[in-house]
Amino acid sequence: MPKALPVIDVSAPICCPPVSAAPMSDDAALEVALRLKALADPARIKLMSILLTTDAGEVCTCDLATGVELAESTVSHHLSQLRKAGMVESERRGMNVYHRARSQALDALRMVLDPNCCR
Numbered sequence: 155m156p157k158a159l160p161v162i163d164v165s166a167p168i169c170c171p172p173v174s175a176a177p178m179s180d181d182a183a184l185e186v187a188l189r190l191k192a193l194a195d196p197a198r199i200k201l202m203s204i205l206l207t208t209d210a211g212e213v214c215t216c217d218l219a220t221g222v223e224l225a226e227s228t229v230s231h232h233l234s235q236l237r238k239a240g241m242v243e244s245e246r247r248g249m250n251v252y253h254r255a256r257s258q259a260l261d262a263l264r265m266v267l268d269p270n271c272c273r
Contacts, residue, residue, distance in 0.1 A: 172269040189263050192239030197222055198232050202241065205255035212245075212254040 173186070193199060200222045205213060215233070219226040233253055236242040240259045245252050 172266055174269070186263070186266055189239045189241070189259070192235050192241060195232065195235075197224060197228075198236055201229065201232055201236065202255060202260075205242065205253060206257065206260075212252040214250045214252050216250065218253065 178186070193202065201218055204218060204221050213221075215226050215229055218233070219229045222229060224232075230251075233242055233244065237244055241256055242253050243256055244254075
């Protein structure tokens with residue numbers, strides 16, 4: 155049985171300096187590792203790609219399932235892991251759940267890994 159990701163405070167961005175600035179504390183390393191672990195799956199990368207590139211800003215679970223060719227229940231599981239890591243926000247509307255990427259979480263992660271990236 156795979157280990158579940160520990161719950162982290164998704165309301166706060168990554169709070170540590172870049173990995174190249176100094177040796178990281180155990181807590182900071184865990185926070186970064188949990189986010190990277192949440193992204194370390196091809197289906198989750200594809201889901202994030204769809205969410206980050208949609209013109210609508212949000213996508214229904216059913217449309218995401220079609221986009222990644224997986225069952226809705228499987229997509230829901232992947233989205234749950236991304237949500238726990240602070241990468242996705244979800245909102246229920248009637249029978250459907252709509253998801254949107256938290257691009258600021260990815261920006262924070264990018265800055266922790268490489269502060270000189272994308273400048």
